[in-house]
Amino acid sequence: MSDKRQKAIHFGAGNIGRGFIGPLLVNSGYHVIFADVNEQVIKQLNDQDSYNVLILDEDEEQINSISDVSGVVSTSDDIVKEFASPELDIVTTAVGPSILEKIGQTIAQGLHARREAKQGPLNIIACENMINQTSTLRNYVFDHLSDDDKQWVKENVGFANCSVDRIVPPYDPKDSDTPLDVGVEGFYEWVVDKDALQRTPPNIQLKGVKLTSELDAYIERKLFTLNCGHAISAYLGFLKGYKTIDQAVRDEEIRAVVHAALWDEAGAALRRKHKFDEGEYREYVEKIMERFSNPRLKDEVTRVGREPLRKLAKGDRLLGPTTMALEYGLPTDNLSKGIAAAFLFDYEEDKQAVELQKRVEKEGIEKVVADITGFEQGGKEHGTILEAHEELRKKYKQKN
Ligand SMILES: NC(=O)C1=CN([C@@H]2O[C@H](COP(=O)(O)OP(=O)(O)OC[C@H]3O[C@@H](n4cnc5c(N)ncnc54)[C@H](O)[C@@H]3O)[C@@H](O)[C@H]2O)C=CC1
Numbered sequence: 030m031s032d033k034r035q036k037a038i039h040f041g042a043g044n045i046g047r048g049f050i051g052p053l054l055v056n057s058g059y060h061v062i063f064a065d066v067n068e069q070v071i072k073q074l075n076d077q078d079s080y081n082v083l084i085l086d087e088d089e090e091q092i093n094s095i096s097d098v099s100g101v102v103s104t105s106d107d108i109v110k111e112f113a114s115p116e117l118d119i120v121t122t123a124v125g126p127s128i129l130e131k132i133g134q135t136i137a138q139g140l141h142a143r144r145e146a147k148q149g150p151l152n153i154i155a156c157e158n159m160i161n162q163t164s165t166l167r168n169y170v171f172d173h174l175s176d177d178d179k180q181w182v183k184e185n186v187g188f189a190n191c192s193v194d195r196i197v198p199p200y201d202p203k204d205s206d207t208p209l210d211v212g213v214e215g216f217y218e219w220v221v222d223k224d225a226l227q228r229t230p231p232n233i234q235l236k237g238v239k240l241t242s243e244l245d246a247y248i249e250r251k252l253f254t255l256n257c258g259h260a261i262s263a264y265l266g267f268l269k270g271y272k273t274i275d276q277a278v279r280d281e282e283i284r285a286v287v288h289a290a291l292w293d294e295a296g297a298a299l300r301r302k303h304k305f306d307e308g309e310y311r312e313y314v315e316k317i318m319e320r321f322s323n324p325r326l327k328d329e330v331t332r333v334g335r336e337p338l339r340k341l342a343k344g345d346r347l348l349g350p351t352t353m354a355l356e357y358g359l360p361t362d363n364l365s366k367g368i369a370a371a372f373l374f375d376y377e378e379d380k381q382a383v384e385l386q387k388r389v390e391k392e393g394i395e396k397v398v399a400d401i402t403g404f405e406q407g408g409k410e411h412g413t414i415l416e417a418h419e420e421l422r423k424k425y426k427q428k429n
C-alpha cells in the first residue's frame with residue numbers, strides 16, 4: 030500500500046462491515062481501517078493479507094478477495110491518531126444502533142485530534158438499520174465536543190444519513206478458509222444523502238453508492254418493505270418452528286401474509302406517499318421475496334427477529350408502515366399479524382424478547398400492546414392486533 034493512499038475508517042468489523050461497506054470502500058480505492066472492540070478480529074485483519082467475500086446467490090458462485098485492509102482496536106489511542114491522518118477521507122459505521130452512543134465519544138476525540146492537527150474535511154456515514162442514524166450519531170458526537178470543536182466540525186465534517194441494504198447473515202466457519210470470510214447475497218443498495226456530504230479532496234468517487242436528494246423515500250421504502258417483510262417472516266416463521274427465513278417464506282400461509290403486508294398494505298401506503306411507479310415497486314417487492322427465498326443464505330429467523338422491542342418501536346419496520354397505512358385509510362390486517370407474532374417471539378437467548386415476555390406476563394397483553402404500539406385499548410387497531418395475537422397464540426403456543 031502506498032502511504033499516500035486515501036483512507037477510510039469503518040467502525041464494526043462484523044457481517045455488514047466485512048461483507049458490504051468495507052469491500053465497497055476498498056473497491057472505490059480506499060485503504061480501509063476497521064475499528065472494532067473484538068481484539069481477535071482486529072489481530073486477524075492485521076495478520077492476514079486478505080479475506081474472501083463469497084456471493085451466495087442460487088445461480089451464482091463468486092468469490093471476491095478483499096485486500097488493503099487493516100484493523101485498530103476501537104477503544105485504543107490508535108483510532109484517535111488515525112483521525113489526524115491527512116489521508117483520512119471518510120468514516121463509516123455498522124455496529125448496531127445501540128452502540129452509536131459509545132462510539133460517539135471516540136469519534137469526538139478523533140475529530141478534536143483532527144482539528145488540532147489542522148487536517149481537512151471529512152464525511153461520516155452511519156450504516157445502521159434505523160431512520161436518520163447518522164443524525165443520531167452526530168448528536169452523540171456533539172455531546173462530547175467543546176464549543177470550538179463544534180464550530181470546526183460544523184464547517185468541516187459532513188454527517189450524511191443513508192439507507193443500506195444487503196443481507197449478510199453470520200457465515201458458518203466450516204464453510205470458509207479463514208474466520209474473516211463472509212457469505213453475502215449478490216444484491217446490494219447503499220443510498221446516501223448527497224446534500225449532507227462535504228467536498229473532500231481528492232474526491233474519490235464512491236463506487237456502488239447512489240447519491241440522492243430524496244433519501245427519505247429510499248429509507249422508508251427499504252425499512253417498510255425489506256425490513257418489514259423480513260421481520261414478519263421471522264416472527265411467523267419462529268412461531269411455526271422454522272429455522273431459517275427461506276423455510277418460512279416457502280410456507281404458503283406465511284408467504285401470503287408477507288406478500289399482502291408488503292404489497293397491499295405497507296406498499297400501498299408507500300406508493301401513495303412517495304408516488305413510486307407501480308411497476309417498479311412491484312418488481313422491488315418480487316425481488317425481495319426472491320431474496321428471502323435464497324436457501325444458501327441460511328439466515329436464521331432468530332437473527333432477523335433479534336431485538337423485538339427495537340423492531341416494535343414507533344416508526345420502525347412494523348409500526349411505521351402500519352401507521353402510514355392507517356393514515357391513508359388502507360387495510361393493516363397482515364401487518365397486524367406480524368406485530369402480533371412479534372409479541373409472541375419468546376426466544377430465550379434474546380434479551381429484549383425475554384424482557385417483552387416478562388412484561389406481557391406481568392402486565393397483560395392488552396396493556397403491553399397499547400403501551401408499545403400507542404394504539405388505545407378498545408380502539409380498532411388495538412383490537413385487530415389482539416385478535417391476531419389470540420389466534421396465533423392458540424394455534425402455536427397451545428395454551429388456553
Ligand atoms: N447484517 C446485515 O445484513 C445488515 C446489517 N445492517 C445493520 O448493520 C449493523 C451491524 O450489523 P451486523 O454487521 O449484522 O452485526 P455484527 O454483530 O455482525 O457486527 C457488529 C460489529 O460491531 C462491533 N462492535 C460492537 N461494539 C463496538 C464498539 N463499541 N466499537 C466498535 N465496534 C463495535 C462488534 O464487535 C461486531 O464486530 C446493524 O445496525 C444492522 O442493523 C444493515 C444492513 C444489513
Ligand SMILES: O=P(O)(O)OC[C@H]1O[C@](O)(CO)[C@@H](O)[C@@H]1O
Pocket residue numbers: 158193194195196197255256257259260332333334335336
Ligand atoms: O439488523 P436488524 O435491524 O436487527 O434486522 C435484521 C435486518 O437487517 C438485515 O440484516 C439487513 O437489512 C435484514 O436482513 C434484516 O431485515
